Amino acid sequence: MKPFTVLETPACPLGLVNVDTDQLIPARFMQTPRSQGYGPFLLHDLRRDANGELRSDFPLNDPRYRDCAIMIARKNFGCGSSREAGVYVLVDQGIxxxxxxxxxDIFASNSIKNGLLPARLSESEIEELLAEPTVVDGRPIRVDLANQKIIAGNRSFDFDIRADWKKQLINGWDDVDMTRSYAKDIEAFVAADGGSRPWAIPRSPR
Amino acid sequence: MTKDTKAQAPQTIIDKIWAAHTIVTREDGDCLLWVDRHFVHEGSHHGFAQLKARGAKVARPDLTFGMADHYVPTRAGAERQQPADTRRMIRQLQENTTLHGVTSFGEGHPRQGIAHVVAPEQGLTLPGLLIVCGDSHTSTHGALGAYAFGIGASEVAHVLMTQTIWQSRPKRLRLRIDGTLAPGLSAKDMALSIIAKIGTGFAQGYAIEYAGSAVSALSIEGRLTLCNLSIESGSRLGMVAPDDKTFEWIRGRPFAPQGHAFDAAIEDWRKLPSDADAEFDREMALDAAEIAPTVTWGTSPEHAAAITARIPDPANESVAAKAEAMREALDYMGLHAGMALTDVTVDRVFIGSCTNSRIEDLRAAAAVLAGRHAKVPGLVSPGSSTVKRQAEEEGLDRIFLDAGLEWGGAGCSMCVGMNGDVVPEGERCASTTNRNFKGRQGKGSRTHLMSPAMAAAAAVTGHLTDSRALLEGRKP
Incomplete structure (x- = not known):
């Protein structure tokens, strides 16, 4: 996975609260093979009006934020379904x-696996950032993962990210490779566990 | 901490199962955990694709089980109408599980059904196990004292390849519900009123243990419903300590240990409950007597209120973003503040999903519907083929059919609409499911979450209704 270092792009002030993964990608698109790209499904139904036309008042459709790789939302972003496609739509759209x-919780964990940074600011800082002219005007803001800083105009915010996730994003680590380096520990665990929890192995019914 | 002091320190059930599954503790505190059961479904194709890309094999096919639930048709003859893409999803699961030697309960299999209904009922879910599945409602299995949580596709691939998963230790929350639930109420009312109270994001980062006399008093089916909805309060997992009720419920189930092996297992499981003086990071207490039949009015599970209430006014909400979300929700739902919830008319009902499709749920709905006719169309989808057979033996299917409802097959069905069973655009559905998100049951669908008895009552009257009024003089 590509290591995450610094991003400097416009930020889309989405501003919504409780954006669930059913909004990020409606279920009917999830039969699509990933190779076709999930970008067009991002917030598909919220972006459109009843006639299926793109809503001009929806931030993601605003030309000012066309090239954004950063999105700003209110609390509980990515709640609901565990569908990793909720991250694919963002990443495939370049966010x-x-x-x-x-x-x-599951969205955040999925995002790390796909090189997407879930950066946390306090609710009041989010309000400030959403109102910040640099953001509103669609000028680039800077997200610096190593220093956990967001710079927007002459404002600077320190964001939170779990230490293990930060390390993983910065290094572009692959979980499977890391786990395989513990093969001996896994083997030892299985050997010891079998004796202590014989009931844990499913019985084969007739 | 040395091993000896660890053994002496009081532990929660969460800590005990965590410790029993820890293979490696990394410097940053993350642990590599052993996975006892992994359930894959049609949506797990992304995970299998990652496996293929690496040329890897399933590490433990004997601990992996395929469950066709998200895309299977749940209406008679519907498979012929399903689009090719949907059929491919169902076929892919069969192909992937066959290729890797994984037991699969595919379409038409006598054990087929929703993973979170099938695994407990088949004895695959046991106390003290660590269980994962690429589905957020995996929290359901916690009802039997398992440590169970939903994972994403990359994690599915990781578990397939290694039978392990990296996790950071969750904070521990004990939610105590004491007192007695009023007659005619169910675990669904309990869960929805909890979410209404604490909000959808409250329990993020926490593992929940549900405790207290009202939780102990719940049937196992009720506990499954309660734990199922943990994710709607933000927690990846919720659990109930196993007790005699749990053990007796599991006894004799096909994949569970039998005879002496089962008795020996019980001895181990009795050590699982939290020690008396174990510390939680957070404790909360609720009074069961305060819980009323609860329905949702908006587009988030926290938009819930007692059936006797009126729709709240966003003008009274002090947090601006929340008030805006409420306004948007009411606009989407086609409702207005101040309206009595019982005045909300519905277009159809859906009784099913991993939340409420077990035999007890169907019995509760049938108790309301018996001898009555539904004013609106509706679909009843049993959670598993086993539940379907049992319901038919009990004659419940006749009650639903005589009421004018459709009696369907087992699957996720209209809860998520992936199999083509959707609520038509603009229609309002009284639903026993878990999410009232915009478009969840189909594009433009409007969902009101409630218990099976409440959904049945809405079917009878055509509007949201306190089911207790329809149960007077009837055996619950």
Whole structure:
């Protein structure tokens, strides 16, 4: 996975609260093979009006934020379904950082696996950032993962990220490779566990 | 901490199962955990694709089980109408599980059904196990004292390849519900009123242990419903300590240990409950007597209120973003503040999903519907083929059919609409499911979450209704 270092792009002030993964990608698109790209499904139904036309008042459709790789939302972003496609839609659309006061646990974990940074600011900082002219005007803001800083105009915010996730994003680590380096520990665990929890192995019914 | 002091320090059930599954503790505190059961479904194709890309094999096919649930048709003859892409999803699961030697309960299999209904009912879910599945409602299995949580596709691939998963230790929350639930109420009312109270993001980062006399008093089916909805309060997992009720419920189930092996297992499982003086990071207490039949009015599970209430006014909400979300929700739902919830008319009902499709749920709905006719169309989808057979033996299917409802097959069905069973655009559905998100049951669908008895009552009257009024003089 590509290591995450610094992003400097416009940020889309989405501003919504409780954006669940059913909004990020409606279920009907999830039969699509990933190779076709999930970008067009991002917030598909919220972006459109009843006639299926793109809503001009929806931030993601605003030309000012066309080239954003950063999105700003209110609390509980990515709640609900565990669908990793909720991250694919963002990443395939080129968005690799979401800034919000809180994230759905599974969404946040999925985002790390796909090189997307879930950066946390307090609710009041999010309000300030959403109102910051640099953001509103669609001028680039800077997200610096190593220093956990967001610079927007002459404002600077320190964001939160779990230390293990930060390390993983910066190094672009692959979980499977890391786990395989513990093969001996896994083997030892299995050997010891079999004796202590014989009931843990499913019985084969007739 | 040395091993000896660890053994002496009081532990929660969460700590005990965590410790029993820890293979490696990394410097940053993350642990590599052993996975006892992994359930894959049609949506797990992303995970299998990652496996293929690496040329890897399933590490432990004997601990992996395929469950066709998200895309299987749940209406008679519907498979012929399903689009090719949907059929491919169902076929892919069969192909992937066959290729890797994984037991699969595919379409048409006598054990087929929703993973979170099938695994407990088949004895695959046991106390003290660590269980994962690429589905956020995996929290359901916690009802039997398992440590169970939903994972994403990359994690699915990781578990397939290694039978392990990296996790950071969650904070521990004990939610105590004491007192007695009023007659005619269910675990669904309990869960929805909890979420209404604490909010959808409250329990993020926490593992929940549900405790207290009202939780102990719940049937196992009720506990499954309660734990199922943990994710809607933000927690990846919720659990109930196993007790005699749990053990008796599991006894004799096909994949569970039998005879002496089962008795020996019980001895181990009795050590699982939290020690008396174990410390939690957070404790909360609720009074079961305060819980009323609860329905949702908006587009988030926290938009819930007692059926006797009126729809709240966003003008009274002090947090601006929350008030805006409420306004948007009411706009989407086609409702207005101040309206009595019982005045909300519905277009159809859906009784099913991993939340409420077990035999007890169907019995509760049938108790309301018996001898009555539904004013609106509706679909009843049993959670598993086993539940379906049992319901038919009990004659419940006749009650639903005589009421004018459709009696379907087992699967996720109209809860998520992936199999083509959707609520038509603009229609309002009284639903026993878990999410009232915009478009969840189909594009433009409007969902009101409630218990099976409440959904049945809405079917009878055509509007949201306190089911207790329809149960007077009837055996619950």
């Amino acid at each position: 690799t950082c979401v800034i919000a006061p809180s994230f759905g």
